[in-house]
Amino acid sequence: MIDLATGRYTAAEVQRALHAAGGSRRVWYRLERLNAYKIKLGELRMETGSIEQDANASIMRTGRFTVRDEAGVNWHAELLRPIFCLEMPDGGTAEYPLGVFYMPTITKSGYKHIYREIEAYDTTMLLWDDQVPERYSIARGTKYTSALSGIFSSVGVHDAIIEPSDSVTETTLEWEAGTTKGEIVKQLMDADNYAPLSADAWGRWVCRKYRDPRSRFAEYSYKADEMSVLLPAQTLVEDVYGLPNVFIGIVSRPDRTPMSFFYEITDSSSPLAAVNRGGRRIADTKIYDDAASAIALEAAVRRRAGRAAAYLSQLTFETAAMPHHGAEDVLWLEAGEVRGKYLETKWTLPLEPGSGMTHEAQKEDML
8 A cells, every 4th residue: 555645745634635524525537658667758538447456366457448549659668657636625636656557458449539448457467478488497595585686687677676585495496488477476476475476556566575464554444434435335245165274285396305384274263164164174285386484384374274264254345536555455444334454355446537446355354
């Protein structure tokens, strides 16, 4: 989640404007054209648009835009940056980027007025487009952060935000020719207990260590009070069918000591526990290519258990459009019977004045 403070406005001032403390608010959007260095070239006239952030997708942030055709635009080389604009009480404007996107899929339509319909993807698309041309190896004793930096540099990205780690590879790691660089990065980050790679609102790549949501403070609150931006639509689904309660992680390679970790949800207060399911133990086993340590393997297995438990309580709710959500934000919600910490897994923001924003979240205390 990004900081609401921007320019001459404090976070508190922006929050009051977003929550219509003065009785109303005005929001609109701009769509900027950027060159490969993220330098603004101009703007496009956007007819419609939307942005989706899905924490469970390989490329988390995607967009769809319909714009007026313009001569001189290099559609396949330039990038897009939508901007959220909020009118402030003093007449000024608070602005927030909503991501930086490549536009590999473009449909041209119309006769008198020509439009471009664009499917866009955040900048991590570079990793999933590119493949290693020959067998790729990372030597034993290489720091995971160095390995990540090397792959990022190979696709021209040198400004990634990588949380420090001293972990090193215990063996030489290898991948076959034709493996996407995105898959290699995913395996390296899993092995050293990083959260999945994401691109932030400025298009920067973020590699941060995974942290159990139960140990994280809520980053923002939505409450049904006099400052509420919650909309009436709300759906809560609770379902335990088929969810595992036993989790096993194994690292087995000929060049290192085997590792495994077993975890079972036994808490009698959890609907997933065998005692509450007629003794049913449903196992989920995963073979990991690598793990930096036994601690990292345990964390990966416990993360899987946490995600499974979170699926027990899936909440979909709507708010007014908000500009500061990122990947897997922790929110505090109070609305009717809904109360507590939730981990946001997906959000969708239509880029149309007056449209609401849809959020999907999992109950944090189930994790």
